[in-house]
Amino acid sequence: MKLTGAKILIESLKKEGVEVIFGYPGGQVLPIFDALYDADIKFILARHEQGAAHAADGYSRATGKVGVCLATSGPGATNLTTGIANAYMDSIPMIAITGQVKSFLIGNDAFQEADITGITRSITKHNYLVKDVKHLAQIICEAFYIASSGRPGPVLIDIPSDIQQQETEFKWPEGIEIRSYKPTYFGHPGQIKKAAKLIASAKKPLIYAGGGIITSGAHFELKKLTEKLNTPITWTLMGIGCFPATHKLSLGMLGMHGTAYANHAIMEADLILAVGARFDDRVTGRLDKFAPYAKVIHIDIDPTSISKNVRVDIPIVGDAKNILGQLIEDINKLPDTSEWLKTIESWKGKYPLKYQDRKDVIKPQYVVEQIYEATKGKAVITTEVGQNQMWAAQWYKYDYPRTFISSGGLGTMGFGFPAAMGAKVGKPDSVVFDIAGDGSIQMNIQELATCVCNKINVKVAILNNGYLGMVRQWQELFYKKRYSYTNLTNPDFVKLAESYGAAGIRVTKREDVRRAIEKAISIDNVVFIDFKVEEEENVFPMVPAGEALNSMIEGLA
Amino acid sequence: MRHTISVLVENKFGVLARIAGLFSARGYNIASLAVSETMDPSISCMTMVVEAEDEKILEQIKKQLNKLIDVIIVTDFTKKGHVDRELVLVKVGYSAKDNALLDTILNKTGAKAVQRLDDNAIIEMMGDQDGIKELLDGLKQFGIKELVRSGRIAISK
Numbered sequence: 113m114k115l116t117g118a119k120i121l122i123e124s125l126k127k128e129g130v131e132v133i134f135g136y137p138g139g140q141v142l143p144i145f146d147a148l149y150d151a152d153i154k155f156i157l158a159r160h161e162q163g164a165a166h167a168a169d170g171y172s173r174a175t176g177k178v179g180v181c182l183a184t185s186g187p188g189a190t191n192l193t194t195g196i197a198n199a200y201m202d203s204i205p206m207i208a209i210t211g212q213v214k215s216f217l218i219g220n221d222a223f224q225e226a227d228i229t230g231i232t233r234s235i236t237k238h239n240y241l242v243k244d245v246k247h248l249a250q251i252i253c254e255a256f257y258i259a260s261s262g263r264p265g266p267v268l269i270d271i272p273s274d275i276q277q278q279e280t281e282f283k284w285p286e287g288i289e290i291r292s293y294k295p296t297y298f299g300h301p302g303q304i305k306k307a308a309k310l311i312a313s314a315k316k317p318l319i320y321a322g323g324g325i326i327t328s329g330a331h332f333e334l335k336k337l338t339e340k341l342n343t344p345i346t347w348t349l350m351g352i353g354c355f356p357a358t359h360k361l362s363l364g365m366l367g368m369h370g371t372a373y374a375n376h377a378i379m380e381a382d383l384i385l386a387v388g389a390r391f392d393d394r395v396t397g398r399l400d401k402f403a404p405y406a407k408v409i410h411i412d413i414d415p416t417s418i419s420k421n422v423r424v425d426i427p428i429v430g431d432a433k434n435i436l437g438q439l440i441e442d443i444n445k446l447p448d449t450s451e452w453l454k455t456i457e458s459w460k461g462k463y464p465l466k467y468q469d470r471k472d473v474i475k476p477q478y479v480v481e482q483i484y485e486a487t488k489g490k491a492v493i494t495t496e497v498g499q500n501q502m503w504a505a506q507w508y509k510y511d512y513p514r515t516f517i518s519s520g521g522l523g524t525m526g527f528g529f530p531a532a533m534g535a536k537v538g539k540p541d542s543v544v545f546d547i548a549g550d551g552s553i554q555m556n557i558q559e560l561a562t563c564v565c566n567k568i569n570v571k572v573a574i575l576n577n578g579y580l581g582m583v584r585q586w587q588e589l590f591y592k593k594r595y596s597y598t599n600l601t602n603p604d605f606v607k608l609a610e611s612y613g614a615a616g617i618r619v620t621k622r623e624d625v626r627r628a629i630e631k632a633i634s635i636d637n638v639v640f641i642d643f644k645v646e647e648e649e650n651v652f653p654m655v656p657a658g659e660a661l662n663s664m665i666e667g668l669a
Numbered sequence: 670m671r672h673t674i675s676v677l678v679e680n681k682f683g684v685l686a687r688i689a690g691l692f693s694a695r696g697y698n699i700a701s702l703a704v705s706e707t708m709d710p711s712i713s714c715m716t717m718v719v720e721a722e723d724e725k726i727l728e729q730i731k732k733q734l735n736k737l738i739d740v741i742i743v744t745d746f747t748k749k750g751h752v753d754r755e756l757v758l759v760k761v762g763y764s765a766k767d768n769a770l771l772d773t774i775l776n777k778t779g780a781k782a783v784q785r786l787d788d789n790a791i792i793e794m795m796g797d798q799d800g801i802k803e804l805l806d807g808l809k810q811f812g813i814k815e816l817v818r819s820g821r822i823a824i825s826k
Contacts, residue, residue, distance in 0.1 A: 229683065230686065233686065233687055234690055234694045237738070241683075258738060290738070292679055292738060293738050416729065416732040416733055419725065419728065
């Protein structure tokens with residue numbers, strides 16, 4: 113049977129098991145929207161294309177499925193780009209579909225034309241401009257395969273509107289074979305054996321895990337290996353949830369705002385087993401002083417991540433789940449870590465993660481702790497970017513993968529709210545909290561309408577300090593308190609929420625914090641909680657940019 | 670240091686832009702680039718001479734190239750026996766009295782005169798980097814008016 117390009121797109125998405133699309137209509141996607149009108153795929157109408165892209169991203173992070181967003185040509189497509197770049201930096205599988213001006217107008221500076229495949233070349237894993245309707249099904253099939261395999265990432269498909277209207281026979285490809293793209297899933301057995309041997313001889317081994325564990329679904333293997341070796345484990349921001357934070361071997365997050373004991377551990381370790389992490393500059397601090405005593409085993413599915421920043425002794429390219437599974441089998445001699453664990457315990461006692469709680473003000477850390485307790489650690493937490501993000505990472509204990517959703521690589525303010533929306537669509541039975549700042553929340557606040565209209569009842573905890581807090585913190589510490597353009601005059605967030613039909617709660621007293629959180633959870637609506645928190649609270653510990661990891665401000669005696 | 674790398678890619682539109690974009694986005698330098706179809710018309714060969722300060726950067730360049738979906742194989746000729754060639758066209762100042770001198774240089778280097786006019790001559794030569802340098806050094810005395818070089822191409826031994 114012959115179908116139009118638009119219908120082929122819908123049928124192909126169904127073949128890929130797509131349940132929901134986040135998007136926004138426009139002139140060059142009219143045929144697709146016409147096909148969507150009576151298609152049995154859920155469509156969520158965002159209020160800005162950036163919101164749609166972040167929602168697809170958040171949906172993917174919460175569920176592990178491929179997120180899909182859709183926008184028109186020109187400004188619709190360019191509005192997606194921040195969301196695409198965000199997914200790219202954090203290796204999130206996502207398909208972005210854009211309309212394009214008619215094929216024969218391309219290159220003509222037509223109305224709402226933008227060269228979106230050119231624009232997104234460096235922020236997508238791959239992209240396509242569809243030039244013939246006969247190629248469409250094949251391209252969609254390839255795009256999903258590329259987005260979700262190997263090191264995942266966003267793939268963009270640009271479809272001119274005339275191609276959406278043209279008809280051809282719909283033939284779904286039976287399998288995918290791309291001769292130039294063959295990700296490695298199984299690690300080299302010899303390298304894994306070498307790694308097992310090196311681990312056995314270590315005195316101060318440390319596991320350093322990243323987002324790759326969550327992508328790969330290797331959290332079970334990671335826990336088994338960590339317990340078998342009885343070795344401490346730390347993780348990156350992207351790795352949060354890969355290992356239970358409440359476990360006795362857990363050191364929490366390392367890096368710029370990591371725990372002091374995690375940073376001490378990595379600086380003292382004689383062996384680092386890095387899994388699905390990429391030694392980002394926020395993790396390593398000053399590179400030439402990083403982990404001076406450690407040999408490094410690096411497991412990653414992306415060969416470009418290995419030996420990019422840190423010299424690696426045993427590289428193993430492949431999928432974390434497979435390799436950890438094999439490593440568990442290959443390790444027959446265990447390192448003696450008893451002394452090492454004692455040292456770690458002493459650091460934990462000496463430099464605990466701390467803040468000065470006070471009765472007369474609301475400390476933002478206290479709010480996060482109360483969210484943790486009220487949700488019993490079972491909520492899905494998304495964050496914006498800045499202090500809110502770091503406090504959400506430090507003060508909520510994540511025991512499960514895919515419960516912490518945050519913009520790691522790109523650091524996108526305005527991510528958390530639409531990401532929460534996407535996460536809630538993917539996990540309707542979970543309580544989803546966006547831990548936000550008063551600055552970040554205003555970057556995609558229009559999605560309140562989307563949430564209310566679709567009854568996507570996310571809860572937003574605004575840690576409202578009247579500042580762009582993280583920038584203010586840097587200005588305080590490194591720019592002589594010259595608070596250049598970082599204080600904010602804000603709207604009344606309660607009234608604002610109410611004007612959209614959401615609920616708003618304002619909290620100005622510490623003793624009301626817990627009750628407000630519980631009330632927000634119980635209200636069957638989208639809820640904004642405006643916590644008026646201590647204005648000049650800082651995130652500690654902190655490793656100043658360009659310093660070694662053990663030169664922390666606070667947290668260190 | 671300069672390295673000669675050959676990259677087999679899918680012969681599709683936009684692939685050259687992907688490769689060029691990769692180099693500019695990551696701050697790598699391309700000294701020369703030659704692109705053409707191979708025996709298999711669905712595959713193009715891009716031979717590039719890249720500047721890499723050290724082994725680590727060279728490794729990254731190769732890995733990043735490999736990571737592009739349309740790249741099939743990356744071959745680094747640096748430590749491999751190979752033959753490489755470039756083509757050069759040079760326009761030099763010339764008059765009939767220079768004939769003998771020019772012939773000496775051409776004979777020595779294996780270059781050819783494509784045309785000799787009253788006031789200029791065009792010389793062509795195919796050779797490796799050293800051979801071409803020798804030619805250009807020899808031609809300097811005539812005054813080089815214009816010079817065009819192709820990118821380097823290479824094949825393994």
